[in-house]
Amino acid sequence: MHLGTIRTGVGATRAAVREDDDWLLLDAADVGALIAESGWRERVAAARSAGERVPSAAAELAAPILRPAKIVCCGLNYHDHIVETGREIPEYPTLFAKFADTLTDPTADIVIAGSDRVDWEAELAVVIGSRLRYGDRAAAEEAILGYTVANDVSCRDWQSRTLQWFQGKAWDRTTPLGPVVVTADAVSPRDGLDIRCDIDGQTVQRSSTSELVFDAADLVAYVSQFTELGPGDIILTGTPGGVGLGASPPRWLRDGETLTTTIAGIGSLSNTMRLSAHAPQQTREDTA
Amino acid sequence: MHLGTIRTGVGATRAAVREDDDWLLLDAADVGALIAESGWRERVAAARSAGERVPSAAAELAAPILRPAKIVCCGLNYHDHIVETGREIPEYPTLFAKFADTLTDPTADIVIAGSDRVDWEAELAVVIGSRLRYGDRAAAEEAILGYTVANDVSCRDWQSRTLQWFQGKAWDRTTPLGPVVVTADAVSPRDGLDIRCDIDGQTVQRSSTSELVFDAADLVAYVSQFTELGPGDIILTGTPGGVGLGASPPRWLRDGETLTTTIAGIGSLSNTMRLSAHAPQQTREDTA
Structure with a gap:
């Protein structure tokens, strides 16, 4: 699985999972916020069928983890x-x-x-x-x-x-x-x-x-x-x-x-x- | 001014300002959260007239800043x-x-x-x-x-x-x-x-x-x-x-x-x- 954080606007970001040539947006601000919740793998699976898609060529990637504690x-x-x-x-x-x-x-x-x-x-x-x-x-x-x-x-x-x-x-x-x-x-x-x-x-x-x-x-x-x-x-x-x-x-x-x-x-x-x-x-x- | 962070229950803390033998509780989880907001000195002044008091002898003090970024x-x-x-x-x-x-x-x-x-x-x-x-x-x-x-x-x-x-x-x-x-x-x-x-x-x-x-x-x-x-x-x-x-x-x-x-x-x-x-x-x- 390839996870990333996409810049979606000024100061706005979304975690996303890669599928073929698309990123599927997830309901978390970055990969750090995504994986902090225990059910994150199920949310990724759900996004694969219903998630909003961004073509990878159009995606601006941020650092995947924006605020690591350590x-x-x-x-x-x-x-x-x-x-x-x-x-x-x-x-x-x-x-x-x-x-x-x-x-x-x-x-x-x-x-x-x-x-x-x-x-x-x-x-x-x-x-x-x-x-x-x-x-x-x-x-x-x-x-x-x-x-x-x-x-x-x-x-x-x-x-x-x-x-x-x-x-x-x-x-x-x-x-x-x-x-x-x-x-x-x-x-x-x-x-x-x-x-x-x-x-x-x-x-x-x-x-x-x-x-x-x-x-x-x-x-x-x-x-x-x-x-x-x-x-x-x-x-x-x-x-x-x-x-x-x-x-x-x-x-x-x-x-x-x-x-x-x-x-x-x-x-x-x-x-x-x-x-x-x-x-x-x-x-x-x-x-x- | 003496600022502190008081433990008020299991996992619960409040910022406070010292006045004589009391701590006056402030509306912030710790000194770090208090001073992150620009109007904090006015909030401290307001607490001096109306704030909830804890006798200092009864106060359990936490580290004043619980989660410094650096x-x-x-x-x-x-x-x-x-x-x-x-x-x-x-x-x-x-x-x-x-x-x-x-x-x-x-x-x-x-x-x-x-x-x-x-x-x-x-x-x-x-x-x-x-x-x-x-x-x-x-x-x-x-x-x-x-x-x-x-x-x-x-x-x-x-x-x-x-x-x-x-x-x-x-x-x-x-x-x-x-x-x-x-x-x-x-x-x-x-x-x-x-x-x-x-x-x-x-x-x-x-x-x-x-x-x-x-x-x-x-x-x-x-x-x-x-x-x-x-x-x-x-x-x-x-x-x-x-x-x-x-x-x-x-x-x-x-x-x-x-x-x-x-x-x-x-x-x-x-x-x-x-x-x-x-x-x-x-x-x-x-x-x-």
């Missing part, structure tokens, strides 16, 4: 990337958090004012479907609704100012998410999905999700040891080799470039960068 | 602590995030199952009152509603597993917050408020909020460069010297000990630790 991100998690950097395979996942405001739409421009080292990180994102605390791998697998695509766009100048990465990773509307959530019965990242990042058509990252050190179930089980996960929460699983920071010399995103992030069997994000190194001058009106 | 925490931020550890005064604040679920009530037991190195961190917490993006110090000061007390209880074993502190800092219901929000017109941390942490009556941390390297306005302005802050968001400002990790040998919290966290002019948290080194065994019923 976004947990993993760093240093691809075998090939770790080996190429000469590091050892880690015993524990390296985790940090983002806010809901950090997310943006799958085709939105990414506007950053105040950084001159903006980098890309193509990532598989896990969408949680049910409550989980103290889960083992089997319970974690049951709690996973499905998968989508993210790009953990990072401001490396801010990220490297201190030991903690957060301030380079939590810029408002800089992590595109989507375009769809593919449910776990329809796609298997463990078996290896091609993951790729392109800048203006040039491939900069390419790997397989089978290279993950801690796979989706590992990460969900681990995080659930310290915090309860629930429907709509998101786990970002880390990025393969090929980021701009690792190039020599380092290579940063430039204003006007388009970042394309693709995972085979799920879909593609396409985001144009709108970058300036300096923050806007604050005026009195801004704070009034 | 909690940003600063580490390594007290001059005395940095000097005693031989570090240099940092150029930028070290930041990480917590979730709303990490918060707990000012007198709640703190239950942690799965860590054997639980440590304390007494902290001044800043409560945001209005929207701010790209703020300078002056704008940041205007955006600060007031101050409260927190203890950034940390699982050092998990915190030190990787480079990122988050997994030791985001355990559900481990950061007590409160008991009240004192508005910025009534208290001035810059001028120096005594901050103290006691375990079973023995003082382990004692400093002054005038020792902050980055004060409240600095932190609020800095964070607003990458994310918009809004009413009810919380900034934790870091902890002074005297944590268990810094003792030799290190000294961890023990099951049954009571942690008291006090900032003069604001109030005290009192939390009894309920600790076990191992996570509960998950049963099939837990995931059903």
